Amino acid sequence: MDSGIEGTLSKFANTTKLCGAISSLEGRDAMQRDLDRLERWARGNLMKFNQAKCKVLHVGRGNPKPKSRLGLYGRID
Numbered sequence: 001m002d003s004g005i006e007g008t009l010s011k012f013a014n015t016t017k018l019c020g021a022i023s024s025l026e027g028r029d030a031m032q033r034d035l036d037r038l039e040r041w042a043r044g045n046l047m048k049f050n051q052a053k054c055k056v057l058h059v060g061r062g063n064p065k066p067k068s069r070l071g072l073y074g075r076i077d
Contacts, residue, residue, distance in 0.1 A: 001041050006030045016049070028066040039071050 002009055007020030007030070018038065022028050042048050051070055058065045 001038070003041075004037055005034050007034050009034075022066060031066075032068060035068055035070050 001011070001016075005018070007018050010017040010019070016038070018031070018034055020027065020031050020034070022031055039049070049070055054070055056068060
């Protein structure tokens with residue numbers, strides 16, 4: 001699951017957290033690549049993430065709040 005992940009990945013029981021600082025378009029793209037890698041890993045292992053429980057925590061003053069997605073259609077707000 002961790003292979004190729006650029007951000008920080010935390011796992012405990014049935015909870016997975018992906019963390020990273022996004023201060024540029026490159027950072028946003030890196031986070032999206034990590035989400036795509038996690039989704040591919042889940043599909044390859046016949047698992048799936050509960051998209052209803054997937055959340056994004058935007059921190060910081062003036063944060064542009066970039067949009068992310070998990071899977072083909074699952075936007076995370």
